[in-house]
Amino acid sequence: QKEVEQNSGPLSVPEGAIASLNCTYSDRVSQSFFWYRQYSGKSPELIMSIYSNGDKEDGRFTAQLNKASQYVSLLIRDSQPSDSATYLCAVRGSARQLTFGSGTQLTVLP
Amino acid sequence: DTGVSQDPRHKITKRGQNVTFRCDPISEHNRLYWYRQTLGQGPEFLTYFQNEAQLEKSRLLSDRFSAERPKGSFSTLEIQRTEQGDSAMYLCASSLQAGSSYEQYFGPGTRLTVT
Numbered sequence: 553q554k555e556v557e558q559n560s561g562p563l564s565v566p567e568g569a570i571a572s573l574n575c576t577y578s579d580r581v582s583q584s585f586f587w588y589r590q591y592s593g594k595s596p597e598l599i600m601s602i603y604s605n606g607d608k609e610d611g612r613f614t615a616q617l618n619k620a621s622q623y624v625s626l627l628i629r630d631s632q633p634s635d636s637a638t639y640l641c642a643v644r645g646s647a648r649q650l651t652f653g654s655g656t657q658l659t660v661l662p
Numbered sequence: 663d664t665g666v667s668q669d670p671r672h673k674i675t676k677r678g679q680n681v682t683f684r685c686d687p688i689s690e691h692n693r694l695y696w697y698r699q700t701l702g703q704g705p706e707f708l709t710y711f712q713n714e715a716q717l718e719k720s721r722l723l724s725d726r727f728s729a730e731r732p733k734g735s736f737s738t739l740e741i742q743r744t745e746q747g748d749s750a751m752y753l754c755a756s757s758l759q760a761g762s763s764y765e766q767y768f769g770p771g772t773r774l775t776v777t
Contacts, residue, residue: 556704584764586765586766588768594770594771595751595753595768595769595770595771596705596753596768597768598765598766598767598768601763601764601765640704640705642704644764647718648693648710648717648718648764649695649707649710649718649720650695650697650705650707650766651707652704652705652706653704654702654703654704655702655703655704
């Protein structure tokens with residue numbers, strides 16, 4: 553079992569719709585959770601961090617965390633074609649480094 | 663506002679050659695990380711520095727790999743006797759040890775191709 557699992561996709565949504573990206577993790581002591589966006593050929597860009605159970609909103613992005621279920625999600629409202637990218641879920645467990653999932657490829661169709 | 667920078671951005675080398683990459687973190691960040699990313703995968707942790715001390719190394723980091731961070735500023739990652747399996751994007755990230763924030767910011771990466 554991988555430590556951080558994401559659906560690889562591809563996930564396609566129409567422009568203006570809500571995109572929902574999911575991530576599960578196996579290390580129960582994990583405390584910090586991050587979503588990165590990665591455009592093709594580019595490096596990961598941090599878009600959200602979440603540390604407590606519940607929702608955290610930043611503009612069109614909402615991160616949701618449920619530590620009991622070991623589940624993190626990212627919602628993108630009013631999706632735009634420019635949101636088309638790979639979204640990486642990253643978890644910081646007992647060690648200081650991040651463990652990443654393989655990413656979900658999102659395509660927003662105009 | 664200068665972010666993390668890496669040099670070179672691209673490197674093509676022949677199998678068996680040595681290569682060295684450089685990373686300059688965000689100026690006030692005291693933590694620096696190296697990751698490696700191959701196509702279709704998320705970044706994999708290689709090693710981590712706090713100031714000049716190398717505190718963690720992944721089992722992925724064979725003895726052909728060495729990293730330094732003299733004076734706690736920039737860092738170098740050297741790969742000796744490169745193999746084709748070393749072809750990947752090498753990413754550097756930095757973070758600031760402050761409260762409960764553990765946000766890491768990535769540089770543009772160095773893409774290594776071993777022929």
